[in-house]
Amino acid sequence: MDGQMNFKQQMIESLEHSIEITEQRIEETKEPCLPRYRHIRSAERDLLKKKLKGYQRELKELEG
Numbered sequence: 301m302d303g304q305m306n307f308k309q310q311m312i313e314s315l316e317h318s319i320e321i322t323e324q325r326i327e328e329t330k331e332p333c334l335p336r337y338r339h340i341r342s343a344e345r346d347l348l349k350k351k352l353k354g355y356q357r358e359l360k361e362l363e364g
Contacts, residue, residue, distance in 0.1 A: 308362060311362055312359065312362050312363065315355050315358055315359040315362070316359065318355050319352060319355045319356060319359065322348055322351055322352045322355065323352065325348055326345055326348045326349065326352065329341045329342075329344055329345040329348065330345070
């Protein structure tokens, strides 16, 4: 049982780290860029937001 709790705690810490990194990357994609890169940045930001929601949902399931 202890091994399972340890694994669960590692998963929670990993997800929290992933959430932190993803939030930082989302902020970076909001910075000004050349007009020809705007659509790429927008698409990347949308993808990162979807990933972030998935990470948050997983974290909520593990904690709950």
